[in-house]
Amino acid sequence: MSAGSTYERLLSESQGGGLEHAGGGGAPSPPDPGHLITELSDEVAWLEERLGQQADPEALERLKRGAAHALREVVDHGADARLGPRDMASLEAVVHSDGSRPVLFVEDDFFDVTAPAAVDWVSRLSRIHDELRTVCRAVGRVNDPTALLGYQGTAWAIDDGVVVTNYHVLEAISSHPSRIDGKFGGELKPGVAVDFGGEVGGGPSDRVFRINRVLGVGPAGAPERAHPTLPSINFDGLDLAVLELGRVSGRPFPTPLQVARGDDQATRGALASRGRSVYLVGFPGRAGSTTPDVFAELFAGVKGVKRLTPGVLTEGRGEVDEDERRWIISHDASTLGGSSGSLVVDLEAEGRKVLGLHFAGVPDRVNWAHGLEGATPELDAAIPGW
Incomplete structure (x- = not known):
């Protein structure tokens, strides 16, 4: 399976409400780049509050631009998308924040239920x-x-x-x-x-x-x-x-x-x-x-x-x-x-x-x-x- 098809599957899955609904009938919704960039911004804002520090503004802007480019490549070309290392890194940030494959903090021997990306998993x-x-x-x-x-x-x-x-x-x-x-x-x-x-x-x-x-x-x-x-x-x-x-x-x-x-x-x-x-x-x-x-x-x-x-x-x-x-x-x-x-x-x-x-x-x-x-x-x- 190509990287393009893998991310297309993950990002489409998140549009349908997470793993619980995978294969639940009907074709998955195509990824919505605008919506996913908003979720990425929400995750960064939550991390800023959670960790008590501000994200590097230039690095954040590069991340958003990279994510927008990589998402458009996946939406337009699917399995044939040409994805370089930075593209895949940007897509990783997206799937961590959109609820499809989040990376959740463990706190008090349980996952952090307040994380925006956790909503489909709580x-x-x-x-x-x-x-x-x-x-x-x-x-x-x-x-x-x-x-x-x-x-x-x-x-x-x-x-x-x-x-x-x-x-x-x-x-x-x-x-x-x-x-x-x-x-x-x-x-x-x-x-x-x-x-x-x-x-x-x-x-x-x-x-x-x-x-x-x-x-x-x-x-x-x-x-x-x-x-x-x-x-x-x-x-x-x-x-x-x-x-x-x-x-x-x-x-x-x-x-x-x-x-x-x-x-x-x-x-x-x-x-x-x-x-x-x-x-x-x-x-x-x-x-x-x-x-x-x-x-x-x-x-x-x-x-x-x-x-x-x-x-x-x-x-x-x-x-x-x-x-x-x-x-x-x-x-x-x-x-x-x-x-x-x-x-x-x-x-x-x-x-x-x-x-x-x-x-x-x-x-x-x-x-x-x-x-x-x-x-x-x-x-x-x-x-x-x-």
Whole structure:
């Protein structure tokens, strides 16, 4: 699917009232550039009030001009739209603000219901209020005192005092990292920890746990199986690390989250299927974004805080090209640098079961996660008694 057709679908979807109404009958309304630019302006105004700072006026004007140009290209040419990096960055700002794929602050272990972009999601997400709070409490920022922004990615609780993140996040917080047969070689940097607070405005300060040791890592994958156009990506490998946290007297670990298992007789390893509604929780904000966050040029305060992003699975297990192991899924939720290690959670049924571990993507909205139903044996091996 081209970037033009992807954004045409997302922007048309927002005109119809969000994901809940997708496929609800009739053709979707075409994107209305004027209306979408107004919503973008409203989002910026809300951020100015929310963060207590003014957007850079020149950067804001560039953003509006870029968004108007990119929207017109999509409206006029659809799937054949010619979109450069700045065009897609501008469209990202639009889909973050128009309600189709928002990036919502997490506050008090829940999403910020006052955000203009949240209007189409308040009802649906509020139905899983308790489950959503459990998920948000279980997601932490992987702090690294040596990093430019003080952190390297996201981790989440899978067992008591045990978290999961990406292997490439572990590499970033380690010295001389290596992996052979599920075993990690290397040393953790001093001071690395997982902060389960990290919300906008600071959040709870008593949820930080140092990383004690590495329990296990996923296999690297055969070098000859590297992605044909993205050599840093290898679908034959498992970009996963399991870390043990150090205990702090009087401070309980977050409640571990339920994970979809490949050996579940009820679901038969097929829960992560195409079209399923999902949401991610993580800490977007670093450079090297999967999908650029133009708001970061306007406001420093959007970086490095816990945020929630909804979307759908665009490919289920066994549908992703080059994935012979059947442990990759794809999704269209907004993901930014720092989202590495975010969990992909089922928005249907119970609303709290983890379907995947986000690890990579490319800027035209192809986002990949490891479907954990396909990685059950590796998790069993790394987590005693799991």
